[in-house]
Each structure stands twice: as C-alpha cells, then as structure tokens.
Amino acid sequence: MIAAAPQPSLDNSLERRLFTRRSDLTEAIRLTIANTALNAILNRRWGAITDISKAYGISRTFVYSLANELKQLGQFLFKDKTNDPQALTRERKRSIEMMLSIRLEGCSSIGHVSTVMKRQACDLSSIGSISQTLSRIGGILPMTIDAQQTLQYLVFASDEIFSKTTPVLVTVDPCSSAILRIELSETRHADDWKNHFECLMDNGMEAIYLVSDDGIGLRAGHGAALSHTVRQSDTYHAVAHTLGSWVERFEKTAYKAIKERV
Missing domain, CATH: 3.30.420.10 (Ribonuclease H-like superfamily/Ribonuclease H)
Structure with missing residues (x-):
C-alpha cells in the first residue's frame, strides 16, 4: 500500500525558519538590516533592498523577511490596546486568503499579487513575503488528493x-x-x-x-x-x-519521386 505521507500543519510550517543562520550576522546587524529595509519599503525607495542584499551578501528574500518581522513586531507593540488580541492573526489569515485567491484564481504573477495586496493594505504584501508564503504552503500540500475514506x-x-x-x-x-x-x-x-x-x-x-x-x-x-x-x-x-505518420509517408513518396526524376 502506498499512502500519502502525513503532512505538517499550516501554522507550524509557516513558522519554520527558511534560512541557514550565519554567525557573522549578529542580532545587532540583523536589526540594522531590518530597520533600513523597512524604512526603504515604507518610503518607497526603489533599489534599496538590492543595495542592502549586496552590501551584506544576503538574498533579497531574506532582507524582506527581516523587514516583515520588524514590521509585525512594531504593529504588535504599537497597536491600539483596545483592539481584539486576535486581530493580527485574523489580518494575517485574510492576507493569505487574498494572496492565494489572486495567485490561483486570478492567475497573476507574484509581482501583480503584491501590487493588488498593497492597494488593499494587506499584510505580507511584499514580493519576498508572498514568495516565502506560497513556497511554504506549496511545501506542505500533499502530492495526492485524499478522498477522505470515500471511494x-x-x-x-x-x-x-x-x-x-x-x-x-x-x-x-x-x-x-x-x-x-x-x-x-x-x-x-x-x-x-x-x-x-x-x-x-x-x-x-x-x-x-x-x-x-x-x-x-x-x-x-x-x-x-x-x-x-x-x-x-x-x-x-x-x-x-496520425498526421505525423501521414506526413512521413508522403515525404518518403515525394523524395522518392524527386530522386527518380533526377
């Protein structure tokens, strides 16, 4: 019997680390990268993320992930205390639902998904965050649909x-x-x-x-x-x-006739 392997939950998989930790990137350096990147994103300074990734020898995706983590931390620290404590989780869920809808039903590129999500003021709207999230979700989906015990x-x-x-x-x-x-x-x-x-x-x-x-x-x-x-x-x-076999047959006949004429 060949059964699909058990899959981890979505919540656990979304929290897994995607990157190998480099000892030279200390906490202070990571905070500096996150702060600089988030400032660039909020002020729409195009090209800044690429400059940061080159300066520290890291990927753009990693830069975006640090900026996103700092942004989420800031939202948690400075949010209105009267808000529902589950609001951040609900907003994250809404953002992921929006992301999947635009990507799958709208058949849109990651860049276009990012543009639409930013217009809707959704979290996780950067290209790096979208790429990470889609990769994680894709990684936990089973290869086979489960018929749920119904033939x-x-x-x-x-x-x-x-x-x-x-x-x-x-x-x-x-x-x-x-x-x-x-x-x-x-x-x-x-x-x-x-x-x-x-x-x-x-x-x-x-x-x-x-x-x-x-x-x-x-x-x-x-x-x-x-x-x-x-x-x-x-x-x-x-x-x-069928057409291919006809073409092959006609070509042989044609070349044979040409050869005989010559």
Whole structure:
C-alpha cells in the first residue's frame, strides 16, 4: 500500500525558519538590516533592498523577511490596546486568503499579487513575503488528493510535464480540473507510472477511464496498474500522431519521386 505521507500543519510550517543562520550576522546587524529595509519599503525607495542584499551578501528574500518581522513586531507593540488580541492573526489569515485567491484564481504573477495586496493594505504584501508564503504552503500540500475514506470513481487524464529536464507525473480530473496527484520523478518509466496510479487507488480514487498520450512508460504503467480500465489516446496526440505518420509517408513518396526524376 502506498499512502500519502502525513503532512505538517499550516501554522507550524509557516513558522519554520527558511534560512541557514550565519554567525557573522549578529542580532545587532540583523536589526540594522531590518530597520533600513523597512524604512526603504515604507518610503518607497526603489533599489534599496538590492543595495542592502549586496552590501551584506544576503538574498533579497531574506532582507524582506527581516523587514516583515520588524514590521509585525512594531504593529504588535504599537497597536491600539483596545483592539481584539486576535486581530493580527485574523489580518494575517485574510492576507493569505487574498494572496492565494489572486495567485490561483486570478492567475497573476507574484509581482501583480503584491501590487493588488498593497492597494488593499494587506499584510505580507511584499514580493519576498508572498514568495516565502506560497513556497511554504506549496511545501506542505500533499502530492495526492485524499478522498477522505470515500471511494471516488473518476476519469484519469495523465501526462508528463517537465521542470527543466526533470519529469513531473500528473493526473487530473478533466471534469473539475482538480489535480489528483502530482510528483517529481527521476524517470517516467513503467514502474514510475505504476506507483503513481497505485497511490491514487490507495487514497480512494478509482479510474473508470484513462485518457493519455501514447508514451511508452505511461502505457506500460497503465497495463500494470490499471489493466481493467479502458485507455483512450487524447484527441490532440491521436490526431497529431496520425498526421505525423501521414506526413512521413508522403515525404518518403515525394523524395522518392524527386530522386527518380533526377
């Protein structure tokens, strides 16, 4: 049985440190960096964050994180004491919800997400904070949807995409566009696809139909794990491969005729 690994909670993951602590960056230096960066952000001094990162040999993301931590501390220290003590947590939650909505539903770049969030006076609106938050949330999401102990009968649409040269195996539900499972894989052989499909079944999803291209590994994995399920070539590849075979045949005929004429 191949089950999805238990995932840490969102709250715990958002609090984890992302950076390796450098002994030469003392607390005083970090406070100086945070103060300088926050001052630059609040006064819209473009290029200042880059200058700070170069001066101290640190990433822009780290500079933004220090500035954001100082900003949050200041908001906590100087906020109106009559406010609800849970207000900061609610504001953080609202900011994350806004961030995810703009990013996923609006299909916006991180820069555009930052622009919209700043207009709405949201926390975590800097590019660095958005990048960190999205990375942390992405890191704790499971690779496979959990059917929550209810067997789901679905159409599987499976294919490989690539992150540079590394294959990413993906299966989606074509009706809802929900990603059922996505995983980085060193190869895309039959065993990789077999394990991919078995993990889906172990998490409560049963294929009633499989749509895919004619990749050798994918088809072999289908035969090993889903031999009882009908597989159909997707329309694009079915047409493209058919046209490709015609093109190859016509090219051979044409070149043969040209050669005979010469």
